Amino acid sequence: MTGLWGIRRQGSLWQDEAVTYDMAHRELPELWATLGHADAVHGLYYLLMHGLFRLWEGGLVALRLPSVLAMAAATAGVAALGRRLAGPRAGLAAGVVFALLPAVQRYAQEGRSYALVTALVVAQTWVLLRACTARHRRRAWWAGYAVLVASAGLLHEFALLALVAHGVALLAARPGRAAVVAWAVAGGCAAATVTPLVLLSLRQSGQVAWIEVSMGGDVTGFLLTTGIGLACVALRRRALPAHPRTGLDTTALPLLTLPPALLLLASAVKPLYVDRYVLYAQAGLALLAGAALDALWRSGRARTLLALSTAVAVGAALGPVGTHLRGPQSRTDDVTAISHALRETVAPGDGVLFLPGSRRVWTLGHEPASYGALDLALAESRQRSHTLYGTELPPSLIPDRLLLVSRVVVVREPARERHETGAREETKEATLRDHFTRCARTAVGTARIEVYRRGDHC
Template sequence: MAQMPQNRPVTTTRLARTRLTATAAIAVPVAVMLALGMWRIDRGGMWRDEAVTYEVGQRSLPQIWHLLHEVDAVHGLYYLLMHGVLTVHASEVTLRLPSVVGAAVAAGLVAAIGTRLARPRVGLWAGLLFACTPMVSHYAQEGRSYALVAAGAIGATYLLLRALDGGPWWPYGLTLAVTCLLHEFAVLVLLAHGVTLVLCGAARRAWTRWLASAAAVVLVLAPLAYISNGQSAQVSWLTRPDMERVERLAHMFIGMYGAVYWTCLLLAVVALPSRRRLSVATVAAPLLVVPPAALLLVSQERPMYDDRYVLYALAGAPLLAAAGADRVLRGLSLLARRVAPRAGDAAEVPPARVDAPTLALRLDPVPAGAPARADDSDGRGLAVVPQTRPSESSADGPSTGNPPGRPRVRMALRGAVALAGALAIAGSFAFQLPEQRFERTTASRGDDLAEVGAAAARLMRPGDAVLYLPAISRRSALAYPADFRGTRDMTLDVPGPASGTLYGTELSPAEVRAKLAGVDRLWVVSQSHALWRGSRWAPEEPVEKTKLALVKDDFVAAVPRQVAVLRGTVIRLYVRKDRGATGA
């Protein structure tokens, strides 16, 4: 007993050092992700989905509410968030800042999960791998909800671990409910968590509380799911995914290039066998596989799959790769000890595997008569058993036979190993640098509305008549109205904010014919599939049919040609046929 007061300061110092190490393992990936997110965040143009966020976010709250009754209800909470952000300052940078923050939080949470389930260096490596994945960079710099959804889903996974360790369950349910309101397909993470509970052999009490949380989440989500199902025409462009899409997703999650992909894949496989029920493998593998697999299977019957909808599942890949790397290093260390034991090691017991400095969480039933914590009486079957590393505890006491400097040497070695792993991840980032640079260009998106606006400003003059074919082509004018200032929209009836639509409502076919009757020169901003050579586009809407027929029957392309062919969009000047093509 006399030695306990002497050892207590040393133990407290060790605990403080461990907490500092764990904090650093989480903070470093957050800082790296913030830096990568801010790198060329102003790439010089919005693409169509970002333009919708930008335009809708600047509407009034009643106008946003009106819109959600007609379209885009699935993004309603995100639009309300962006309304607050863009009210402060509307720009392309502020449009993307919430996504940067969301990706940084997600990277920190990945690191926190790895630290909690394994050790700080596993968390550090996993967080850095997540931050350095090109797919993460893509959505960290996009003005849509997917990075925030990833942060919420990964945060819910971390809170699940805390709940299983005796913490409250309401933060888990609340976080997941809010995340599902940001995007309803986040609900698929519940399936992954259910598989984790099966693999870790959770007790009845844990199942009861999880099922109650899951039911609450589904209940909150049900009205949104009902409304969005009625707006499903918005995703009618999605197609049935095939094996090529699955392979593409695997590369996006694990690594875009061969060396990075195969290395991370092999390390992930190494991490899968686990003697512990609650481990990186039993948490990360279901997160990685279950949500994408579920959505891919459902989409065989009703196409709803897109890579971005399951971005949060990517977190499982870096966690498994980091745990696999840690397992390989520990195996090599044990092999080295057996081959060439050091002096004084013969009497040492191999260090016990622990999850925290002084406690290990086991999912084994509490032995009869064994002491347990007060919260173990709830029937979860979780025993908290004191664990020590004999080699380290002996180093603290005066009776140890180890050299006094042994703990410091081991700490230095661990720090060197963690740093070496971080440098290896930096090497993988450098290997994928071309992909990272590409993600920070406008070419990495489906289109560039700034390019369309610049072409319109160069070609059109105030007073020119413009026709958008189909109406969705109007999005470039909504995103960059200054480039179209002074032009006349010949078919718009009620603008989007007043009509509760994204692009406004148009005049009736008869009104369109009457309004274009006196127009001799007409600029047509069209999607490339609408008027391009060999196009077989046949719109169903009467007004779109009328616009297409008028351009084809009453107008002809001007000579000399005045045209801008851009990605997905064509701007071309047409003149009335009875004036002749040379009349321009």
């Protein structure tokens, strides 16, 4: 199983994984109180991980193993979908393609909810097909579909976008009025279940203020992926023009395109698009690619070239790409490396200042106080304040706190500073500028660790 290969990533830890680890280790009352203030969208996932760590304190392996297992289940589900819609060989190819996709390899080894959501969306797609064709126990299948949709939505609310893809696929299949009504009822019940979470997360929308949607990256990436999917459809139809049409195209194309397209459209009002939020769309790409490979093989044209090209692609996915994804350099904000660099820089009695305050996430579990430094702007710890990163002093008190020390180590992330502005952050900068001199600067991924001394010289 490729997900287990390099699962520890040489001890590196991405910042969101650090939040998962921290939240999962909070006591249930404290965790529940925190979710009322922040990160409610991931609340169910944190609760599941809390239960896992209670049973097994397995460190990084325990943190990532649920994602590995979920993506393995998703791979099996994609293969089952491909088999049902286009035959055994297409199913096998789709499963292999899915497992080797770089995004799938990445999030199969990440302590976040995206792999679990992907597995649930793949499962609900299979159950939807089963519900539409079942001759017996149709209500049970539709009930199962509703439960899967609600479960995925509770793990991450953007999983509900898969409902739109399923609706389009259903209409394209022309199953009859009863199936459409059953889908609408099941989807409506699931959406109603998730609505309280959506309303709560809307009040916490400041957490995603950092998101920027770029034409050169996000939109181009979406167009490229969509183009590959359409090319797979064209290749399949050209290779086997006389082959009877199946429901694979009408199932996979909406799943590939509609969830990310809808999130991109919503981002015109408020930037929300991040590719991992709709990771499950990769299942649609794998289904289309698997069916295209099967059709090319069955056509009997250039089988040797096809086999060689496939071998090269697999080698690249498991070689340079796979090796990179399983190394610490694949995450630009490795909490372990940043925390280590900070401890190496700080001396006992120094002050530490985070710009912006949310960058305190890089020291979860290794707070400055643990090595004799003073967290200058901290008013209340994350546990006592029931927040992700703790609360900070009001702007008026920050200058006096900074002037208590002669040496300040600043931990900053320029990209975040652009979005998380305010009087507090401006006061930090003004005090440093007026009373301190920067003497050293080190880059660790996206982090910048700077050393300031009070006065006009180092």
